[in-house]
Amino acid sequence: MTQKAFSILNELLTEQDSLKIMIVENDLIVDNNPLRDTGIHTANLIKRFKRRGISRIDFLKGVTFSEIKQFIVDLSETDKGLKTYPNIKTGVIDVRLGGLKVDADFDISNLPRFTSEQIETVKEVYHDxxxxxxxxxxxxxxxxxxxIVTFRKAANILQLISPVRSYSEYTYTHATNVAVLSMFxxxxxxxxxxxxRDIGIAALLHxxxxxxxxxxxxEKNGPLEEDEWDEIRQHTLYGARYLTKADDLTRLAPIVALEHHLRYDSQGYPKLNITSKRQHICSQIVAISDFFDAMRSRRPYRRELETKEILSLMKTKAGTEFNPLLLDNFLRIMVLTLKEK
Ligand SMILES: [Fe+2]
Ligand SMILES: [Fe+2]
Known part of the structure; x- marks a missing residue:
């Protein structure tokens, strides 16, 4: 049976670099296609993986017959830990909607992203x-x-958002990422x-x-003084003031610039002295994207966080910092994205 599986696998791997197998509930999903009614052998295999806490296996090109055999033997010996295999990677994808649990162990840093040309155009607008x-x-x-065209074609949104390489690039890569996440x-x-489109533009300029x-x-290298924080908080007012004067620009842009640090519970800043003022729903969307992207980059006062850490942290802010319905939706699409990867 293993020999047969190996020849099928090998054939598939001549055409692609890796084959991804996921276990969701009791189904085996091979390269995003669920296999159904696959018989007792598969059911047993799924059980073994589950016992090990594995829900994702990637077979890479170059995997050998003896490697797979060893892997399967090791799997059935429950008292032994799994070794590392050069061409087989295991991990966890745990997707539960509703009582959402986020757990994805895969490294997302090496995937294709926006072309440098696209980022370059954002840079030009900023320089102007x-x-x-x-x-x-x-x-x-x-x-x-x-x-919009790019992200409709992309298999998952995390491929598109770029990592920040240097501080000077931060402004426009962050703007790009927040725009993409908000439109998504x-x-x-x-x-x-x-x-x-208007949400995209407003997010790009937030x-x-x-x-x-x-x-x-x-760019201060070190913790900020309170008056320096005060000055940074002014960016919401400076932005809104500048964008209000711009011709032909969506009205959403100054609103989002003003409100993206105002929270769902109307805490946050700037203090607007209008008691009935609630954060605009588009600002609520941008606030979610903004937080997610900001946490991905390192700051003098904290390390960068991993996707799953950020998503769990965000869950604790439902109803206070973030609109709970929008946050639920964001977690849903992000988890689906992680799952699809
Ligand atoms: Fe901001
Ligand atoms: Fe921001």
Whole structure:
């Protein structure tokens, strides 16, 4: 039986670099295709994996017959720990909707992302604002439409969001990531066309006010003083003020710039002195993307967090910092994304 499995596997691996097997409930999913009614052998195999706490196995090109045999033998000896296998990787994908549990052990850092050209266009828009205070509204629209096309083609959204390489790149890679994540959320909620584009543009510009804050504070290597934090918090007001004056720009942009640090429970900043003021739903979407992306990058005062750590942390903020329904939706689409990878 193993010999037969091996020849099938080998054949598949001549055409692709890896074969991904996942266990979801009692189904075996091979490269995203569920196998059904696969008989007693498969059921036994699933049981063995489950006993080991394994729910994902990747077979890589170059896997040998003896490696697979050893792997299966080791699996059945429950008292022994699994060894490492050069071409077989095991991990956990645990997806439970409802009482959501997030647990994904796979490294997402080496996947394809946006082309450097796409990031470069965002950089240009930012430089225009920085040096000439000029906002290229038409350019923004183009960028956002381009993003939508890209993320519709992508198998998963985490492939698209870029890691930050240096601080100077932070501003526009963060802007790009927040825009992509916000449009992804909005689209999953049924938002289309103009509103989808407007959310993308507003998200792309949410931190534009930071361009009006001195680099000395923004790039300070070490903990910030209270008055420096106060100045950083002003980026919401600076951004909103700048964007209100821009022609042909969606009204959402200044709203989101103003409100993205205002929380769902109306705590946060800036203090608006309007008692009935609730955070706009689009600002709530952007706040979720903003938090997720910000936590992925290292800061002088904290390390970067892994995806699953961020998602669990976010869950603790439902109903206070984040709109619980939007957060539920975000966790759902992120977990599905992790699962699909
Ligand atoms: Fe911000
Ligand atoms: Fe931000």
């Amino acid at each position: 604002i920085s040096y000439f205070r000029r906002l290229n509204t038409a350019g923004l629209e183009e960028i956002v439409v381009n993003f 959320q909005a689209e999953s909620l049924g938002v289309t066309d103009e509103l989808l 931190d534009v006010g930071k361009l009006f804050i001195s680099n000395e504070i923004l």
